[in-house]
Amino acid sequence: MASETDFQPTRRLHGLSWLFGLSIAIKQMVLPLIALVFFGTRDNDRGPFGPYLIPIIFVALLIRALWQQWTYRYGFGPHGLVIREGLIFRNVRQIEYARIENIDTERGVLHRMLGVAEVRVQTSTGGKPEALISVLNLEAVQEMRAKVFAESKPGEPVVAAAPETTLLHLPTGELIRYGLIDNRGMIVVAAGMGLLHESGLLTLDKQWLQSVLQSSSAAGLAALGLMMQIALGVLLVVSAIIAVRMLSVVLALVTFHDFKLTRQNDDLRVHFGLFTRIALTLRTRRIQAVHQTESLLHRWFERVTLNVDLAGDSAGGGEQPDANKSRARWLAPVCVASTAPALIAAALPAIELNDEPEWQPLAPRARGRIFRRSAVVAMLILTGPAIWYLREGAIVIVLSCIPLAWMHAHLYTKHTRWALAKDAVMFRSGWLTRRLTIVPRDRVQALSIDASPFDRRSRMANIYVDTAGGGATRAGIRIRYLAADVADELAVALYRTAGV
Amino acid sequence: MELSHVDPGIIGVWRWRGVVSALVFTVLAAAFSLPIPLLWPFPPLLIASFGLAFAWLWPPIAYRYLRYGVDETGIAIESGVLWRSRVALPRVRIQHTDVSQGPLERRHGIGTLKLYTAGSRHVRIELPGLNHDEALALRDALLAEGRGSGV
Numbered sequence: 045m046a047s048e049t050d051f052q053p054t055r056r057l058h059g060l061s062w063l064f065g066l067s068i069a070i071k072q073m074v075l076p077l078i079a080l081v082f083f084g085t086r087d088n089d090r091g092p093f094g095p096y097l098i099p100i101i102f103v104a105l106l107i108r109a110l111w112q113q114w115t116y117r118y119g120f121g122p123h124g125l126v127i128r129e130g131l132i133f134r135n136v137r138q139i140e141y142a143r144i145e146n147i148d149t150e151r152g153v154l155h156r157m158l159g160v161a162e163v164r165v166q167t168s169t170g171g172k173p174e175a176l177i178s179v180l181n182l183e184a185v186q187e188m189r190a191k192v193f194a195e196s197k198p199g200e201p202v203v204a205a206a207p208e209t210t211l212l213h214l215p216t217g218e219l220i221r222y223g224l225i226d227n228r229g230m231i232v233v234a235a236g237m238g239l240l241h242e243s244g245l246l247t248l249d250k251q252w253l254q255s256v257l258q259s260s261s262a263a264g265l266a267a268l269g270l271m272m273q274i275a276l277g278v279l280l281v282v283s284a285i286i287a288v289r290m291l292s293v294v295l296a297l298v299t300f301h302d303f304k305l306t307r308q309n310d311d312l313r314v315h316f317g318l319f320t321r322i323a324l325t326l327r328t329r330r331i332q333a334v335h336q337t338e339s340l341l342h343r344w345f346e347r348v349t350l351n352v353d354l355a356g357d358s359a360g361g362g363e364q365p366d367a368n369k370s371r372a373r374w375l376a377p378v379c380v381a382s383t384a385p386a387l388i389a390a391a392l393p394a395i396e397l398n399d400e401p402e403w404q405p406l407a408p409r410a411r412g413r414i415f416r417r418s419a420v421v422a423m424l425i426l427t428g429p430a431i432w433y434l435r436e437g438a439i440v441i442v443l444s445c446i447p448l449a450w451m452h453a454h455l456y457t458k459h460t461r462w463a464l465a466k467d468a469v470m471f472r473s474g475w476l477t478r479r480l481t482i483v484p485r486d487r488v489q490a491l492s493i494d495a496s497p498f499d500r501r502s503r504m505a506n507i508y509v510d511t512a513g514g515g516a517t518r519a520g521i522r523i524r525y526l527a528a529d530v531a532d533e534l535a536v537a538l539y540r541t542a543g544v
Numbered sequence: 545m546e547l548s549h550v551d552p553g554i555i556g557v558w559r560w561r562g563v564v565s566a567l568v569f570t571v572l573a574a575a576f577s578l579p580i581p582l583l584w585p586f587p588p589l590l591i592a593s594f595g596l597a598f599a600w601l602w603p604p605i606a607y608r609y610l611r612y613g614v615d616e617t618g619i620a621i622e623s624g625v626l627w628r629s630r631v632a633l634p635r636v637r638i639q640h641t642d643v644s645q646g647p648l649e650r651r652h653g654i655g656t657l658k659l660y661t662a663g664s665r666h667v668r669i670e671l672p673g674l675n676h677d678e679a680l681a682l683r684d685a686l687l688a689e690g691r692g693s694g695v
Contacts, residue, residue: 489664491633493629495629513664
């Protein structure tokens with residue numbers, strides 16, 4: 045393709061790109077620099093560069109960032125997007141228009157102040173060759189979107205011309221509910237505690253503790269009586285829980301501020317964020333599976349959470365670890381349970397979801413096996429510690445495992461169902477946290493059936509329906525405790541239609 | 545789908561591999577065994593005898609349970625003696641393929657067919673023990689008609 049090799053890209057990055065290049069480089073260097081300053085001040089002998097070391101590094105980084113900006117070119121070639129980096133060590137990358145799936149933007153506070161965006165060009169193969177263009181002004185992003193998508197679908201009108209319909213918009217009230225449901229604050233608190241502990245700030249000072257215990261306020265507490273002490277303890281725990289929940293709410297308000305899910309042509313777009321504004325395109329033909337999660341708190345608020353798996357997300361091996369890869373693809377962080385089917389239908393337009401599918405139960409003997417298994421596992425874990433702490437009382441704990449295991453087995457088998465519809469396979473599981481996964485049949489990658497010796501003894505098997513893009517832990521559908529012949533039939537049916 | 549066995553040469557490959565790893569473990573056990581007079585040779589000897597017996601007896605059993613079948617839709621591979629599994633992969637889902645051969649396999653004229661998918665857990669599906677030429681032919685047959693998008 046001579047025309048493509050001759051093509052020289054001419055468009056440049058935004059004039060202030062070096063600022064972002066520099067800030068990324070400084071962020072990467074921050075820890076070594078702190079260490080350098082920290083250890084540097086300890087030694088009297090600070091080497092030949094002494095106090096100039098940090099300015100020298102800074103200037104070097106600045107020059108590198110400016111160099112990168114000056115030598116970076118991109119352009120719209122006859123067949124694809126062409127990106128040229130470097131001048132001495134030159135790297136030219138071509139990304140065919142047809143293979144470009146998404147052009148996503150991410151904008152932090154500084155980006156928004158300067159009216160620019162970081163652009164990610166995503167392709168369907170996942171990871172390579174995916175370009176990160178930092179930064180372009182918004183008109184350039186618009187132009188890129190229009191050109192790329194006009195080229196990739198020559199017969200169709202330019203994307204920007206289509207009207208955008210809003211499918212979901214989360215007002216503040218919903219975000220507060222989301223914060224209450226999703227206990228993200230807890231993770232932050234736990235991480236913070238870990239960090240404090242690691243840095244040695246969280247060790248209890250015995251002298252300080254002694255002085256507190258002997259102080260007059262401690263004596264006053266002791267004089268309050270048992271009931272009052274218990275009440276104070278409960279108050280403390282409750283206020284800690286409330287504080288963590290409030291932190292979760294604040295995090296939700298910041299992360300998902302003005303969350304909007306819109307539909308334009310066949311694509312879904314997601315915008316959210318208060319400080320860092322994220323715009324993602326979820327192309328419906330890239331959606332591999334839809335997950336609906338409903339915890340106990342979700343049910344109290346009559347809400348559900350919807351995620352999608354996109355092709356290419358799970359495949360690593362990109363040049364830089366991209367934060368987007370590990371980020372869940374939200375269809376709706378939270379939405380009213382009754383609106384979920386409409387949103388799922390928007391994400392999977394090719395599938396008919398109007399009729400309630402024929403839900404099938406697990407194997408008849410599944411309940412007994414789950415009961416035995418969970419009772420044995422719970423006893424194995426609990427017996428040792430229970431005897432250690434409670435001595436004779438341990439018998440109560442160990443025996444109470446039996447009814448609890450029965451309850452778990454009963455509720456699990458009652459709520460776990462699978463269904464094979466004309467164009468999708470669905471799986472509903474769990475009783476405390478209920479999950480629903482819908483995989484279109486033409487998105488199935490591979491199927492596997494496995495059976496342990498225990499499974500074979502009770503003529504059962506497990507089936508795993510593999511899909512792309514979800515990461516090894518949550519992708520696809522894994523149904524355990526199916527009757528062996530049912531699992532076989534299901535696998536054969538899915539195998540025949542996969543990729544058709 | 546009709547399932548068939550792979551080349552019996554794989555039994556030899558597995559046996560030799562088993563022998564080598566049994567010897568490695570024996571040497572490790574000898575090096576780390578407690579220096580008790582007269583008793584120290586027992587753990588390594590035990591490991592060596594059980595390891596060698598296992599390395600000799602297990603491969604024919606594993607071979608009996610390793611089967612594969614190809615039809616117009618794709619390929620299915622069955623394996624495992626105690627924990628049995630069967631993977632079915634439609635040919636449109638094959639991203640790319642490898643046929644690899646280690647030194648032991650080369651001596652027995654055997655190759656391993658590796659099929660890569662865009663999936664999440666079954667990223668690579670392996671079928672060991674094919675006659676090398678057969679593996680190449682199977683690869684070509686699977687690729688010839690499987691011109692899908694992959695996702």
